Amino acid sequence: MRDGLVLGLIPETWRFELTQFPWVRRLLKSRWMPLGLILFNVFLFTVILMAGFFGGLTSPGNYNFGIMIVWILWWVLLMTVLVPVLSRFWCTMCPLPFLGEWLQRLRLFGVRYERGRNLYFGLNKRWPKSLSNMWLMNILFLATTFASGFFTVRPAATFVLLAAIIALSVVLSLIYRARTFCLYVCPVSGFQGLYSNFALTEVRVKDPEICARHKTKGCVVGNERGYGCPWLLLPYAFRRNTYCGMCFECLKTCEYDNMAVNLRPPGVDLLVDEKRGLDEAYKALIMLGIAVVFFVTFQGPWGTLKDWANAATLSGYLAFIGLHASWNLIVLPAIFLLFTWVARRAARQAVPLKKVYVNFSYATVPLGLAAWIAFSLGIILPNGSYLLHVLSDPFAWGWDLFGTAHFPWTPVLTGIMPYLMILTLLVGLLFSIDIALKIARQTFVEPEAAVRDAFPILGFLGATTFGLMWLFVG
């Protein structure tokens, strides 16, 4: 695979500017965007919270609006469409930090701007430096998955999770500056950020020279048209999707219309050799590890494991947590360490092992994302028909709003589902190999030996893929 081309086909620098169309630019520069989407989701999540609250601990998950919309529809859309195609577009319209941001700005629609800067309500403190990374999100997401067995069968668990997230985001918004909750705490934010580096969409500056000459940098400090980047990026300079929440404030504040939304080839941000860190490496491995655990537990043939995850017995549940945490925090990272150690030995170059480990971890992102897409297929194809039922009877009160309350359970394409999953994994593997070879050239001094140096990593990727394929069809 040649440098400069994705899969040897598409130039990495290829871009198609979506904001070249006047109606797209007008839409994204309007203050109704993303407010309109957020308000719609505030309504939707209010219904979800009510369904969770009224559903309690006993309502069957398949017939609960909250469970079906969050864990079937939202999760599947997030993993199959939103993140791989639209980057962090979920963050654009996420209703969870809505209350906190509203309180910070004390405006629902307009912009508070005086004496050259935006005004915010609250203490606006700086988040601790030691926590300014993905570690907390790694731990919180992993901890959330400990309760995954409850979320899909007990509506109250979904209620508690969402209510806790909203409450925490409000409290943190009043204490800390900007989108601190989204940047450093939200359990969903971390993997979206990392996986969005693979996405087909980006917000980027068009002509850096215009920004270099521009003195006031409204994209950072804000102006009367919009807020300075709530995600604390310097919009004229950032090069990865990781922390861009796609709020489009920079499109509104830029005086020169120099910000663009582009389509691009997949995976190019994974090759940006800056800001890589062990926190993100662990995020990549944890996501891959959790996908494996979820397959084994919820879609595999081992009923005992599912019973453990569902807390049928306390000892079983503790065993699930112990195995799940050990696998993700110790075993899988250690296995990957072994492969990177071998790669470093093979390269016979004095590159720090940590650098080799961190760099190559980004090559697991396409495969990890593919594993999650495959897992999502295993959710939506057998269970998607339940959505029709809960749309008509969201609170299980016997309603039939759209005449679909009695729609029977109808699995779709389950006969070819394993093959779709395998195909998805193979596509992910292909991209992972492409990225691994390019990262080998970045990491080691002898670019011509990249295939040799990357060989152990390719072995890890291949073994993981075949392990997952065995789980699908085995």
Next chain:
Amino acid sequence: MKRSLAELSPQEVLTVAIWIEERNARIYENYAEMFEWYEPDAARAFREMAEEEREHGRRLAALYAGRYGEAACEVTDADIQELVEVPVVEDGEALIYDRASRRQAFDVGVQAERRARAFYAELVERTADPALRALFDELARVESEHEAFFVRKLAEVDPSENA
């Protein structure tokens, strides 16, 4: 129509150099504004650099007055093709990782001065006109002094501060 710096007269080049210092002072002041809310220490460093750039501008203005008196020259830095000595905070995620510091701020200054010195030095090599060549050489020397000043400021920063 923008012109290359090498196409200007010595008087115009000196005028542009004065404009560049003033522009940079304003850019540093705006960086100070940008970082004030996030990183007050970095903002202080940017303010110091803005003041230094103004001082550089005053020195060049004195040089201009010595050579051309009060003769007006209409050209500005916006009229030239090249982007000379623009200080840019290139770390787009600096605030997220809480990595913006005085050290990083002064490094922005060092890089800008270094680029300017290299640019003028290259023009010395490429320019045939002796008067212009001498001026570019002088500007390269001046930028070298500026670079040394910012390097000294950088060295004064506590080494334990993040890079």
